Amino acid sequence: MKVRFLWLLLPAMLCAQSLKDFEKKVTEFSLPNGMRFLIIERHEAPVVSFHTYVNVGSVDDPSGETGIAHMFEHMAFKGTAAIGSKNWPKEKAALAHIEEVYDRLDQEKRKGFRSDPKKIAAIEAELKDAISTADSFVEENEYDRIVESNGGVGMNAGTGEDSTNYFYSFPENRIELWFYLESERFLHPVFREFYKERDVVREERRMRVESNPQGRLVEAMLATAFEAHPYRVMPGGWASDIDNFREPEAEQFYKKYYTPGNITIGIAGDVNPAEARRMAERYFGRLPKAPLPPLVRTVEPKQEGEKRVAVDAAAQPFLAIAYKRPSQYSPDDAALDVLSDVLSDGRTGIIYKEMVRDKKIALGAGSQDTFPSGKYPSLFLFFVIPTQGHSLDENEKALYAIIEKVKKEKVDDAAIARVRTKLRAALIRKLDSNSGLASELCSYSANFGDWRKLFTQLEEYDKVTAADVQRVAQKYLIESTRTVAYTQAPAEGGAK
């Protein structure tokens, strides 16, 4: 079938062409302190998007301080000596006083049974005063105010397991303002309003995890699937750790991990790369070179048998089934991506067709090739939302039947070809957004050493055959490394 052959070839050419074209738009350089920059020119409109990728995440949280990477991310919006203070010398002294009082509080508490409740109450009152004194010098949300009133849009940040990301966009004439603000916050951040922000971070956990049945299910699933590796804790951290964060802990964390060699910056839009480079040197060249932070030591031990966990929730049931898989650096990574897409991408994925469309036993069902993140060995995840009147058990069995079939029989070549085409088209569709480009190129550069992997991985997908897909299914989708998590109605009269 000649025609079909040509049709399959066309997208491949398209990709090689687009990489060659695209390379002309990308300027890449590193500063002497090790900080890496990717400048992507797109002169369609006078706007620019900025993305800062920091190679630090919740996997780096020290024990007892889970969530501290996320806490620092919040502090990165609190300003500097020059931004956010009504009177810096006085505020500085007031902030130091808070820590001095807090140290005394901790000392008293550490006496354990012999600590004096009256003393604790007295120091707590003193702490409250110290905090409100420091607060009186604060120009609230000054950092955000500068960005917003200058026309910044889409400002936010996110902390994941493997990375922390800061991003927003400005009109083209504010590029230098971004260089100023972004370099200042990583050069000398001030950890003001720390203990109020700690409450905000705690609220965020309540909202995302504690008050959401799916959030609680995922938390229990990760804590069950991983015994040792830090992927077992969600980036928000445990509630009691958050409640006891101290400002010096966040500061130490920042000093250790926010070193220039650990940061990659992407700038996409109406930008002149030569000028951007000069500004990068001027503003970010000020960050002193520092040793690279340590890597995560703990390796997850081999799982020896299926684990199951139930989460009580007054909600309709959910099911999550996870299998252990290797990290994104494994040679099997591309085949696992294709396997996941064959199983669940779009309306032609096997799981959708069978469980949602034809048997109508699931409202939604699908898979994710990498969960919760990819730098370390992680999970190949399935999730199922049963339709009314169909049980978790029925759905679980139906899913296993599909998995067994994929292990027993090769999926058809048309399905593989379809996935490849979709992956190519998805790449093309990503190329028309400044913020998307800045974020993707940073991420690929930081994770794989070269942003070109965003394009060249398509060649890896092209090499994946139906036999590879079958092989990785047989190798990784096995009962002994499986974790099954589900929600169930709480037992009558149970303690709340």
Added chain:
Amino acid sequence: MKRVLLALSAAGVMLAQTAVAPSYKDLKYPPLPQVKIPVPTPVTLSNGMRVFLLEDHELPLVRGIALIRSGNLFDPPDKKGLSEFMAEVMRSGGTKTKTGDQIDEELENMAASVESGMEETSASMSFSALKENADTVLKVFKDVMTAPEFREDKLDLAITQTRSAIARRNDEAGGIPDRELMRILYGPTTPYGWQVEYEDLNHIHRQDLIDFYQRYYFPKNVMLAVYGDFKVDEMKQKLEAVFADWKVEQPPVPKFPEVAMKPAPGIYFAEKDDVTQTFFAIGELGGTLRDKDYAALQVAANILGQGFTSRLMSQIRTKLGYAYDISAQWAANYDHPGTFRIGGSTKSQSTTETLQAIRVELDKMRTAEVTDRELNEAKEGVLNSFVFFFDSPAKTLNRVMRYEYFGYPKDFLFQYQKAIQAVTRADVLRVAKEHFLPENLAIVAVGNPKEFGKPLSALGKVNTLDLTIPEPKAEGAKVGADSLAKGKALLERAQQAMGGADKLAAVKDFVMSAEMDLQGGPMGAMKIKQVNRWIAPGTFRQDQILPMGTIVAYSDGKSGWLALPPPQGVMAMPAPVLAQARGEIFREWIPLMLSSRDSGRTVSAVDANAVEITEGSLKVRVEFDAATGLPARQIYSETDMRGAPSEVKETFSDWRDAGGVKLPFKAQIEQGGKKAGDLTVSEVKLNAGLDAAELSRKPDAKK
């Protein structure tokens, strides 16, 4: 970039080009280069369809979106959700020539998409294709737009999915307050406020979808925008050719119904005990983008609650640490009043305090002017980010089309820009006083009151919100060609299993003797001997021997009488008993199984082994034994003497031959989920030669 990177310090000393600005205040910003605003080409096709075309050669893609003047505001009140089902099944149910599944495969093989959607005052259809597949995808798009087939199986799927979504709608506390607020503000009789319920799903049939589609989808009612890597002239010709044969006409679509303004202020609360936060939404009805004060209201709402620097954020998040998420917005619509809304969440303990703190901020907006700094920063935020309205051709095209669709001036966005520039502190105070009306606010909160610090009642009278999901009036079957055919097949299999349709049809009367072992019930446990007599097509008499005497019931389906032990004696059948008797006659096995031959009855399959049989208001669900094909169970609703409905389940067994016809000799009866009794048949005589006059004779009447 033409910018000179020199900043003048206050002392007038020039900083070296290599120096870092000492403060952001020292940075100077040159004017932005002129924004190139692309101008779409308007075209009207010969069939009357309006088109906007815009070239964008950056990437090898072609995309399009059509707006159709329709919307769920046109849903009939007893078929809530109809238009959304129409939009979904229009795509999933395939076309005259291809099933939806075939279309899925064809499109995904090209990594393309064609989608259909429905909003309150517009319907949409969109496509996206790689350039080299654009022609093929355009044909699929046209096929779905002009020749949808609405196949029954995909309507079934959509209804199953919706039923599950209804069951799950209260699972996440965070989604509840906004939904309930909309219900309170707009009322339950418009799509802005209503929710689709189980009952609505029983009223939506394939024909309704077809009727809805035909009324609104015609060329003159469609506006299509196409943008991407093509030449305008070529695309014009292509569209003309592709849509040439679509020429249906319909009268112009009427105006959308107006929104009734009827504020329902108050505090509304729903309990949810598995959360550690309270989620809340506070609001009142707002306005449209046309309002003269729209710009001032936008500025006022931004100062109160948009972005990280707003008053609510500073006070409630930054200073009090009560919330992660808190915001206010003036959400105006193109064509109907939107809302003024404040939303967020806080830990259970600080619920009441947070709501009080919000009220304080709201009052401040109404009693004192905002500061110059606040006003300027809010205005600058809008004006400086204005360029982002033009950062992609798609945004521009979409805006041009929406303005056209809703009848806005072409330069509306620039009018808005001017209006923002003109907003004063006095304007902000005035609009806050006029439109942020505390007496009109509905406060909706969902949380765990056991953990509240201060009770919610500290704020005023609290109304309890009932989140119970209403059950459907009766489990309904959708009557479509498919389910009718399946229903007929199931019934025919049962007829066969019972001895054949002709044998059943040959039965003209019967006498059945049985014993009913009643458990529970108002008179306690007892055994009742019965003789049931029936004459085709529907005359029935039952003689029952109870400890207190004999009760006889007679009905011909239209009227009837009861003969009770003295002193009551004979009386006309009371309405509830007559209704019950009619049900019994309707559910007699022999005529029931022949329902497929009765034009007054509808038999439709409700799943693989169950049918629903209806005749007027009478309805029964019959489940079949998959192995034998014999009926196994009847489920129906019955009203008791007090008028309360309850579900009755009769499970049949012990099928025996009775004169060439197989009939059940045992039945177990459950009522309202509890076992009510067992019926054991001792004898059945078919074609006993019963006489109608004899049957209707009352016990006290002499022969």
